[in-house]
Amino acid sequence: MAINWFPGHMHKARKEIKKVMPQMDLIIEVLDARIPFSSENPLVPALRQNTPVIKVLNKRDLADPAVTAQWQASLERDKGVRAITLDHQHRDEAMAILKLAREMTAHRNLERSALRVMILGIPNVGKSTLINTLAGRTIAKTGNEPAVTRAQQIIKLPDNVLLYDTPGFLWPKLSPEACGYRLAVTGAIRAAVIEFDDVALFAAEYLLQAYPEALRDRYDLDPLPADGLGVMDAIAARRNFYGRGGVPDLHKVAEVLLNELRAGKLGRISLETPAMVAREAQQALAGSPQA
Numbered sequence: 249m250a251i252n253w254f255p256g257h258m259h260k261a262r263k264e265i266k267k268v269m270p271q272m273d274l275i276i277e278v279l280d281a282r283i284p285f286s287s288e289n290p291l292v293p294a295l296r297q298n299t300p301v302i303k304v305l306n307k308r309d310l311a312d313p314a315v316t317a318q319w320q321a322s323l324e325r326d327k328g329v330r331a332i333t334l335d336h337q338h339r340d341e342a343m344a345i346l347k348l349a350r351e352m353t354a355h356r357n358l359e360r361s362a363l364r365v366m367i368l369g370i371p372n373v374g375k376s377t378l379i380n381t382l383a384g385r386t387i388a389k390t391g392n393e394p395a396v397t398r399a400q401q402i403i404k405l406p407d408n409v410l411l412y413d414t415p416g417f418l419w420p421k422l423s424p425e426a427c428g429y430r431l432a433v434t435g436a437i438r439a440a441v442i443e444f445d446d447v448a449l450f451a452a453e454y455l456l457q458a459y460p461e462a463l464r465d466r467y468d469l470d471p472l473p474a475d476g477l478g479v480m481d482a483i484a485a486r487r488n489f490y491g492r493g494g495v496p497d498l499h500k501v502a503e504v505l506l507n508e509l510r511a512g513k514l515g516r517i518s519l520e521t522p523a524m525v526a527r528e529a530q531q532a533l534a535g536s537p538q539a
């Protein structure tokens with residue numbers, strides 16, 4: 249099943265958000281802590297004006313804590329933005345978001361009236377899980393696919409907060425190209441959109457450069473191969489993944505590598521850092537090819 253990003257559908261979603269956002273007191277944007285830049289919705293900075301934003305770096309249990317701290321500091325440089333980290337095991341910390349929302353809007357004298365909060369997040373980021381925690385009950389999902397898309401729903405939360413949920417639509421932050429790959433590594437973009445084996449190769453190359461120890465430990469690779477393809481071949485050898493004629497079954501390797509990475513079996517891994525993203529933006533500006 250592929251995530252659809254038909255231009256018509258995107259246009260409709262953009263129009264809807266543009267209409268609703270000015271009526272909001274605050275925005276909660278749920279990000280994947282492993283890819284805070286690639287999972288960001290570009291419409292938020294474009295359309296929020298002065299509306300305060302809480303960026304929730306979710307699934308922090310899967311991300312590298314040192315890199316997540318860098319992201320928090322980097323995101324909070326934007327005026328009116330607070331960045332917090334979260335994982336689905338910590339209900340108390342999720343509930344503290346509502347208190348923070350009140351604090352961030354206190355200057356607007358909204359204490360006695362309902363606080364209107366919009367929540368956004370790409371599919372699979374954990375938005376529904378968070379909403380259910382905040383609401384204390386299971387709320388029907390807004391659709392992630394055009395066929396089941398329902399308009400936004402409004403959910404009553406404690407402390408007189410009204411949560412405006414938008415469909416978990418994937419904004420195609422596919423530029424620079426690496427963003428698309430990182431979204432695919434986390435599982436936010438399905439294999440039908442980007443070739444599965446290519447995604448695994450991207451992951452192998454990144455891990456080799458950023459987390460060589462994790463690769464070495466998980467797959468017993470000593471010495472480490474020189475490149476991503478070498479890593480995939482070596483994993484095939486370690487796990488005995490061979491097809492007919494003794495050819496390494498790289499598709500099987502891709503499946504195992506991505507599944508294990510997504511499940512946190514290689515440890516806590518972040519797929520992008522603020523410095524990397526800044527470098528890529530500079531390269532894009534200079535028109536030079538990206539790494």
Ligand code: G4P
Nearest residue numbers: 306307308309334335336370371372373374375376377416
């Ligand atoms: P969405 O509404 O944004 O599409 O996401 P949803 O809440 O449905 O969560 C997507 C998947 O991410 C679910 O797993 C959920 O359990 C998992 N998840 C949510 N928050 C966290 C978190 O903080 N850490 C980790 N590690 N995972 C989280 P699933 O495999 O699709 O479903 P299930 O097997 O858990 O039922």
